[in-house]
Amino acid sequence: MDELIIGKKYTIHSYKHNGNIHRSWDEAILLDIKEEYLVFGNNKTKVTEADGRTWKTKEPAILYFFYDRWFNIIGQNKKDGIYYYCNMASPFVMEDETIKYIDYDLDLRVFNDKTFKILDKSEYKYHKMKMNYPEQIDTILNKELDLLIEAVRNKEYAFDEDIIKKYYEMYEQITKSQK
DSSP states (O other): OOOOOTTOEEEEEEEOTTSOEEEEEEEEEEEEEOSSEEEEEESSOEEEETTSOEEEOOSOEEEEEESSOSEEEEEEEETTEEEEEEEEEOOOEEETTEEEEEEEEEEEEEOTTSOEEEEOHHHHHHHHHHTTOOHHHHHHHHHHHHHHHHHHHTTOGGGSHHHHHHHHHHHHHHHHHTO
16 A cells, blocks of 8 residues: 555545546545544545546535445435445555455435434345446445444444544635645
């Protein structure tokens, strides 16, 4: 793995199980290096879909990518509080200054009051059949989804608002110093 540098810009590539690119983000600034995960920040970042369409994110986000967990967490700083979008995904790899992972369709949306909803179950079932996900992947993802929900309930990782606010401040300081 490349040497990781706090404040450095990286890109993100999300793939599907069949190896095809799913989506990419042109910027994620490294904020913290932990034993279990890396923390990045971005804002108004260009996102490119597999079909070439592009759009920009709307608000500042703090992103957690895990070495050994089958999910990643995006904390979104909206006007009425922090919301989370969690992707069920393979652990990431870092290659050529790019964070890479396989997206497995299932998502967990966590609202500012910490209620949550599991999203895209039908998309997961469709891709599981179409791309022939091994049974082992299905077992891992269901177990990891349970662990993710438990983390929401226990306010672990990004789900502790004090920690995520600290990362927002850190992100703002880094981006101001880079201008």
